[in-house]
Amino acid sequence: MSVRILGIETSCDETAAAVVDDGRRVRSSVVASQADLHARYGGVVPEIASRAHVELICDVIEESLVEAGVSLDEIDAVAAVRGPGLAGALLVGVSAAKAISLAADVPYVGVHHHEAHLYAAMIEDPELEPPLVTLIVSGGHTLLVAMDGHGRYRVLGQTVDDAAGEAFDKIARFLGLGYPGGPAIDRLAREGDPEAIRFPRPMRTDGHDFSFSGLKTAVVQYVRKHPEAEVADVAASFQAAIVDVLVDKLVAAARETGIDTIVAGGGVAANSALRERLLDLAVAGELRVVLPSIALCTDNAAMVAAVAAYRLAADGPTPLETPVVPNLRLV
Numbered sequence: 114m115s116v117r118i119l120g121i122e123t124s125c126d127e128t129a130a131a132v133v134d135d136g137r138r139v140r141s142s143v144v145a146s147q148a149d150l151h152a153r154y155g156g157v158v159p160e161i162a163s164r165a166h167v168e169l170i171c172d173v174i175e176e177s178l179v180e181a182g183v184s185l186d187e188i189d190a191v192a193a194v195r196g197p198g199l200a201g202a203l204l205v206g207v208s209a210a211k212a213i214s215l216a217a218d219v220p221y222v223g224v225h226h227h228e229a230h231l232y233a234a235m236i237e238d239p240e241l242e243p244p245l246v247t248l249i250v251s252g253g254h255t256l257l258v259a260m261d262g263h264g265r266y267r268v269l270g271q272t273v274d275d276a277a278g279e280a281f282d283k284i285a286r287f288l289g290l291g292y293p294g295g296p297a298i299d300r301l302a303r304e305g306d307p308e309a310i311r312f313p314r315p316m317r318t319d320g321h322d323f324s325f326s327g328l329k330t331a332v333v334q335y336v337r338k339h340p341e342a343e344v345a346d347v348a349a350s351f352q353a354a355i356v357d358v359l360v361d362k363l364v365a366a367a368r369e370t371g372i373d374t375i376v377a378g379g380g381v382a383a384n385s386a387l388r389e390r391l392l393d394l395a396v397a398g399e400l401r402v403v404l405p406s407i408a409l410c411t412d413n414a415a416m417v418a419a420v421a422a423y424r425l426a427a428d429g430p431t432p433l434e435t436p437v438v439p440n441l442r443l444v
């Protein structure tokens with residue numbers, strides 16, 4: 114049976130809406146980034162994000178319907194991210210979804226932002242099925258998760274301090290590269306030598322958890338001591354250290370669980386050095402690797418509609434009184 118879902122994402126600084134059929138076929142995906150609004154503050158300002166979501170949400174939803182060539186009465190359900198994220202920002206998308214649910218008389222589905230990041234891979238490869246080992250690397254989280262089945266997760270490891278994206282953003286700010294930092298470092302690193310400086314690879318072979326604050330401190334200390342260092346070399350060497358840790362942990366988790374398909378998601382999965390290393394693994398035939406396209410790695414609503422198809426089939430609609438939860442847990 115076919116199900117068409119309108120997905121909405123407003124957990125951070127992207128206002129997004131998308132229409133997806135059967136959890137895997139994207140009819141439209143509209144993302145309005147607020148990055149320019151936050152850039153001058155060097156990071157996301159929650160109150161500015163909420164206000165911008167309020168201004169953008171109706172137009173973004175409308176555009177997603179027009180692009181998909183459907184009207185509201187051709188939608189079977191409406192989904193929104195209800196956590197984790199910024200409370201005021203989450204409320205905008207969830208309130209819009211609940212209003213549409215009432216007005217169009219369709220079920221509402223509240224979804225988890227990281228579970229949505231994981232389902233981006235299902236859009237990329239419509240045949241993809243669990244078991245999978247997944248790495249979710251975003252601005253706020255670094256999670257290594259075994260997905261044994263739809264809705265069945267085991268968190269194997271997570272960061273004990275900074276998230277991977279947060280480390281990219283903080284180092285970019287320190288190097289004067291602006292916000293958001295990940296794409297800026299990624300771009301500059303292409304002109305630098307990743308082996309120029311040997312930064313530490315914290316907890317590389319030590320369990321499934323991550324720690325990036327020591328690496329951050331090492332970069333800051335190095336640059337203070339060597340102000341003449343090429344910024345591109347610092348960026349490339351820092352990026353190489355993070356990528357080494359992420360890839361080694363992912364491969365170790367696959368070996369330990371005996372699961373041979375790995376998936377990455379979240380904004381940092383857009384990083385070109387990380388993608389290259391993961392694709393090398395696939396080429397070497399060691400593991401099956403599924404990488405969502407870059408637009409599906411960073412925040413978007415297609416992934417929201419995709420996961421909602423599974424949640425709706427498994428759990429039914431989410432009651433309208435269910436609140437947003439800024440620190441919602443995956444398991």
Ligand code: KG4
Pocket residue numbers: 125250251252253254277278279281282293294295296299379380381382383384385410411412
């Ligand atoms: O998943 P996402 O779009 O939003 C959150 O859920 O947080 O991730 C945003 C994070 C930011 O920290 C950003 O700097 C990072 O992803 N990011 C990247 C790249 N593109 C975005 N990090 C490294 N390389 C990139 N190309």
Ligand code: ZN
Pocket residue numbers: 226230251252379380411412
């Ligand atoms: Zn995200």
